[in-house]
Amino acid sequence: xxxxxxxxxxxxxxxxxxxxxxxxxxxxxxxxxxxxxxxxxxxxxxxxxxxxxxxxxxxxxxxxxxxxxxxxxxxxxxxxxxxxxxxxxxx
Amino acid sequence: xxxxxxxxxxxxxxxxxxxxxxxxxxxxxxxxxxxxxxxxxxxxxxxxxxxxxxxxxxxxxxxxxxxxxxxxxxxxxxxxxxxxxxxxxxxxxxxxxxxxxxxxxxxxxxxxxxxxxxxxxxxxxxxxxxxxxxxxxxxxxxxxxxxxxxxxxxxxxxxxxxxxxxxxxxxxxxxxxxxxxxxxxxxxxxxxxxxxxxxxxxxxxxxxxxxxxxxxxxxxxxxxxxxxxxxxxxxxxxxxxxxxxxxxxxxxxxxxxxxxxxxxxxxxxxxxxxxxxxxxxxxxxxxxxxxxxxxxxxxxxxxxxxxxxxx
Numbered sequence: 001x002x003x004x005x006x007x008x009x010x011x012x013x014x015x016x017x018x019x020x021x022x023x024x025x026x027x028x029x030x031x032x033x034x035x036x037x038x039x040x041x042x043x044x045x046x047x048x049x050x051x052x053x054x055x056x057x058x059x060x061x062x063x064x065x066x067x068x069x070x071x072x073x074x075x076x077x078x079x080x081x082x083x084x085x086x087x088x089x090x091x
Numbered sequence: 092x093x094x095x096x097x098x099x100x101x102x103x104x105x106x107x108x109x110x111x112x113x114x115x116x117x118x119x120x121x122x123x124x125x126x127x128x129x130x131x132x133x134x135x136x137x138x139x140x141x142x143x144x145x146x147x148x149x150x151x152x153x154x155x156x157x158x159x160x161x162x163x164x165x166x167x168x169x170x171x172x173x174x175x176x177x178x179x180x181x182x183x184x185x186x187x188x189x190x191x192x193x194x195x196x197x198x199x200x201x202x203x204x205x206x207x208x209x210x211x212x213x214x215x216x217x218x219x220x221x222x223x224x225x226x227x228x229x230x231x232x233x234x235x236x237x238x239x240x241x242x243x244x245x246x247x248x249x250x251x252x253x254x255x256x257x258x259x260x261x262x263x264x265x266x267x268x269x270x271x272x273x274x275x276x277x278x279x280x281x282x283x284x285x286x287x288x289x290x291x292x293x294x295x296x297x298x299x300x301x302x303x304x305x306x307x308x309x310x311x312x313x314x315x316x317x318x319x320x321x322x323x324x325x326x327x328x329x330x331x332x333x334x335x336x337x338x339x340x341x342x343x344x345x346x347x348x349x350x351x352x353x354x355x356x357x358x359x360x361x362x363x364x365x366x367x368x369x370x371x372x373x374x375x376x377x378x379x380x381x382x383x384x385x386x387x388x389x390x391x392x393x394x395x396x397x398x399x400x401x402x
Contacts, residue, residue, distance in 0.1 A: 010096045023110065046136075062148055068315070075277060
């Protein structure tokens with residue numbers, strides 16, 4: 001069973017790795033950020049699989065943190081939209 | 092099998108690292124850097140360094156990305172001028188970076204044999220402290236002075252950020268963090284995610300005593316949730332002159348210093364803990380530190396005051 005889970009983790013790694021092609025080719029920043037998002041999700045999946053296969057509960061915390069903060073990074077992208085009027089105090 | 096997986100990881104990391112440098116657009120480079128952070132977190136997991144993996148996931152994947160993307164947004168007006176640094180400056184920067192990179196590579200590729208390690212000494216004295224996570228034992232017992240100074244540096248960093256405010260705005264609110272385009276999805280996320288995130292943040296801090304986790308990871312997660320609420324425009328950044336806010340900034344380092352001074356009377360000296368009470372003291376310091384770190388990181392990202400203080 002553990003071998004199967006490790007193999008599944010490896011496959012998820014390769015597939016999310018392929019998704020990084022979007023980080024290279026874009027074309028828009030949103031496309032690139034989606035590749036990072038996929039890596040956050042995939043990384044969480046890999047962590048869960050490794051945690052169960054290796055019986056390391058602490059690794060589950062990595063999955064939690066990745067899942068939580070990868071979503072957060074995507075929100076941060078909205079800050080950088082051109083024509084932004086966020087800087088209220090200096091307008 | 093495991094070699095193949097390692098090779099895939101190395102390949103992905105090199106791709107992300109090289110792209111971070113090659114990307115023409117500043118934001119593309121930052122996104123590649125976020126990807127690099129997430130990948131590094133997986134590498135630390137592969138190396139069984141769960142504490143480091145957690146820190147990298149929280150700081151490298153989330154917090155640094157936000158800081159850099161916000162910096163990009165601030166630089167947009169500058170970029171519009173189209174003024175690029177001259178060729179000589181570009182070459183000088185490239186050469187200096189290459190020299191630093193080469194020096195680091197030289198150091199890392201020629202480690203002393205055997206590698207100097209205090210790990211056996213720490214492992215032998217774990218029971219004296221009463222915690223089960225060796226990383227926390229080192230950070231808050233054996234190298235507590237380093238950790239203390241690190242937190243003080245955080246406070247100094249925040250003061251540095253605040254000092255950038257014009258006199259007129261001193262003590263006022265930082266510029267609003269809200270997204271350029273108001274979005275229902277973002278508001279929804281900012282209502283649903285923080286309760287879960289705050290729970291995970293507290294869990295990471297509490298867990299740090301006996302399992303991987305700790306103040307910095309937990310504090311970063313808490314700060315991220317606060318920033319998410321501010322970005323979705325559900326809450327404004329607080330006035331930087333607010334006394335309660337400043338108390339929260341100082342409580343962690345202040346308690347740490349107080350505990351350190353108390354060590355003169357109750358134990359062997361500065362930052363030494365009385366036997367038997369090490370664990371409760373460390374947990375109390377960690378809780379206070381996590382609060383301070385969360386507030387400091389949130390305020391650092393929010394930036395210097397950009398509005399006149401309310402009357």
